[in-house]
Amino acid sequence: MSEVSSPTLISILQQINMGVVLLDDQARVHFWNDFMAVNSGLRPEQALGKALCELFPDLPEPWLRKKLDSVFMLENMAFSSWQQRPHPFNFAGSRPITGQAQKMFQNATFFPLREADGVIRLVCLALTDATDIAMQQLELAELNALLSAEKEEQARLIKRLEETQAQLLQSEKMAAIGQLAAGVAHEINNPVGFVNSNLGSLKGYVDEVFALINSYQALIEQHGNEALKSELAALNKKADLDFLISDLAELIRESQGGLDRVKRIVVDLRDFSHVDSSEWNMADLHQGLDSTLNVIWNEIKYRADIIKEYGDIPAVEAIGAQLNQVFMNLIINASHALGEGGHIWLRTGQVDDEVFVQVQDDGCGIAAENLGRLFEPFFTTKPVGKGTGLGLSLAYSIVNKHHGRLEVSSVVGQGTTFTVWLPKTQPKAAEVASA
């Protein structure tokens, strides 16, 4: 096998399809092969002896300097990769027709050229065209980014679907309970009505009968028949008339109280089921709050100090009567939560396009495990007779219908804050349908 001659080797270096450049420690060109000549447009006679940075003003000189220094001093290779420095030489893209790349992506290796005497005088710069691989990788990276964006979008949609489903479930539950409540309210309303009116008559009659008995006794007193008087006294005593009179009145009062309570429950139930009564107007929430306070003043005045901190808010598009119901429930609940000398703060204000009404108390607070169930119909922690568990679920559905939000935060032992958020105006029907 014959040795390959030096001229042949030089031809190979000259014609190989990668850039081969020899540089001295001043970065002057000592060899310039065809690849470099073709891509740069500089013929060897134009390049030889010139400093590389002179030929390519875009090449950062300190960068090249350090690369060469490190090769000379450490007698070690140095690298430049298209990923970090895509186009060290400003060569045109190597896929002029099908490629998107305007410029050629390049990888470069610098290695020390040790000569026969062991001294390193030149560094070889070997430049390869990495356009194909770079394009592929960049396309892949783009695809990857696209895929992960799509994945994120899907995750977001799935989450929204779940939320919507939960909402749907909740509103279905509400609707079913609403129907049930309407039926029950209707059924109870009639008997309660006639019992109530009968009880009213009964009270009147009883009062009359007692008045009659009083008159009889007065008459007997007047006529002074001692025997009759003492016999009457004995009869009265035997029947315990004084007790009868006072207890009968008490019984009737209690029954009326009981009936009132039944009526209130029925009203609650009816309101709950007839959420869609009344008209949409521009409602003044401060006025609504004040009139609500009026209605329930008797129930709360002994328990709570009311502190109003009204902000500057515009009128909102709402069914005023229904919002009053919401406020009433929140304030009454707050008053129930209070101990001796408690406070209720009523705040209003505006954040961006939303108006809020806040009812805060410094009462007992709500246990964490109950927070999630507050808005469930019939959820109550109050003794039978005092709570129906409908107040908050009613409030929730009203606020929902107003495209608002009802938020609660609470610390056990410190108090509770309910906040009603309402949009200033209701979205148009078309927007609602498409939302």
Add this chain to the structure above:
Amino acid sequence: MTSQLTVLSEDQRDALQELMNVAMGQSADRLARLTGTFVTLSVPRVHAVTQTLDKVLTDLGIGDEPQLVTRQSFLGKLRGEVLVCFAVSGAGELAELMGYENNDVASGDELLMDVTNILTGACINGLAAQIQAMVSFGAPSLMARAKALREVLAEQIAQGYQSLVLEVRFEVASHSFTCDLLVCITDDSVAVVIEAVDKLLSEF
């Protein structure tokens, strides 16, 4: 297969340590001349990864902090890879020393590659010269950004793989910069190292 590593004796280990010391001393000297700054390369610690990698990382105490990890392979009779562990913030402190514009963010990665290449060359050329083996290098690349080394290795190194690990700390005190090098030499090319070590031992 009995591993070369399991039979590394105490003497051999010491000799290897010595071999590395000489190599590192020469490298540090050249680095100092290149950068015009005083640099230190710590005395390398030799670990045979015969137990689990996890254990070695624990010994090294560098496995759990998130880091920026680069790697570069060296090929030939002496084969393996060098992993360089930088702080997550990279090597910006060295930008000026290495001829980069200080505020050029895009060149941050390139700077890391340069530092990796120079340190790898310094360690491996030194060692290769000591044991008279020829080596060539692959281009350095980024292995992980802001990940714990333990995680990176668990993902990328086959379970039960054995190699000789030399740990070297590189420090440029004047620029308050340090990074750790893990020089991992493949099990099958450790024989070359051991041979050289034995030669060194027999000379004393």
